[in-house]
Amino acid sequence: MSxxxxxSIIAFSGDFDKLTAVFTLATGAAAVGYExxxxxxxxxxxxxxxxxxxxxxxxxxxxxxxxxxxxxxxVAPNSRFNFWGIGPKIFRKLMKKNNVATLEELVDAxxxxxxxxxxxxxxxxxxxxxxxxxIPEVKDVLGVASFLNLSEGGQTLFI
Amino acid sequence: MATKVLDITKEHCPMTFVKTKxxxxxxQEGDILEVLLAEGEPLDNVPRNAREQGYNVLSVEHVExxxxxxxxxx
Numbered sequence: 001m002s003x004x005x006x007x008s009i010i011a012f013s014g015d016f017d018k019l020t021a022v023f024t025l026a027t028g029a030a031a032v033g034y035e036x037x038x039x040x041x042x043x044x045x046x047x048x049x050x051x052x053x054x055x056x057x058x059x060x061x062x063x064x065x066x067x068x069x070x071x072x073x074x075v076a077p078n079s080r081f082n083f084w085g086i087g088p089k090i091f092r093k094l095m096k097k098n099n100v101a102t103l104e105e106l107v108d109a110x111x112x113x114x115x116x117x118x119x120x121x122x123x124x125x126x127x128x129x130x131x132x133x134x135i136p137e138v139k140d141v142l143g144v145a146s147f148l149n150l151s152e153g154g155q156t157l158f159i
Numbered sequence: 160m161a162t163k164v165l166d167i168t169k170e171h172c173p174m175t176f177v178k179t180k181x182x183x184x185x186x187q188e189g190d191i192l193e194v195l196l197a198e199g200e201p202l203d204n205v206p207r208n209a210r211e212q213g214y215n216v217l218s219v220e221h222v223e224x225x226x227x228x229x230x231x232x233x
Contacts, residue, residue: 024172024173027173027174027177028172028173028176028177030177030180031173031176031177031179031180031181031208032176032180032208032211032212033208033211033212098171099169099170099171100171100174101170101171101173101174101177105174106173109174109177109178109181112181112184113177113180113181113184
């Protein structure tokens with residue numbers, strides 16, 4: 001195991017297109033035998049929420065409002081060409097039409113390939129989220145020190 | 160010993176080798192996976208990745224047009 005190649009990704013963005021990049025790299029690397037860790041932080045936490053649409057999750061009225069505005073995977077906005085949420089719908093259609101995996105298919109593949117999902121403790125605290133707000137595949141809640149430990153000796157990306 | 164067929168001729172990166180890997184992980188030791196794939200990236204990478212991960216690539220055959228068949232044993 002010690003000489004297994006390793007890729008660790010910090011998923012900071014909650015954007016549809018950037019999350020597609022995260023999960024494309026993660027599944028591709030896992031499929032060719034890499035150990036893959038994804039550390040979800042800030043907007044990136046939207047990708048692993050149990051509720052994939054919009055819902056008032058949070059610890060007080062402010063974080064609940066943020067939670068609603070941020071939403072989950074299904075309502076992730078595009079970083080460009082968002083057009084008030086129509087952009088990602090158009091991209092999903094284009095990807096299906098061209099037989100390219102959609103974001104949801106990539107997330108399912110990442111789960112099937114045992115990609116390790118981690119959530120950032122500090123960002124969760126700020127946004128009033130708990131581990132129960134996330135999908136059960138989230139292995140642990142971590143901080144910087146643990147992430148550095150996990151990613152040591154491998155490649156690291158910030159997306 | 161079972162044989163399974165996987166058609167990834169219409170798939171693109173990374174799903175070509177992602178689907179191959181997921182199918183291979185479901186098989187028992189000794190089982191065979193026949194992968195139908197297109198020329199280019201899938202034909203270059205699927206057999207190589209399978210070998211690198213310790214699977215036995217039994218054959219790579221041309222089927223028709225741009226379609227090839229890679230036979231992998233777990």
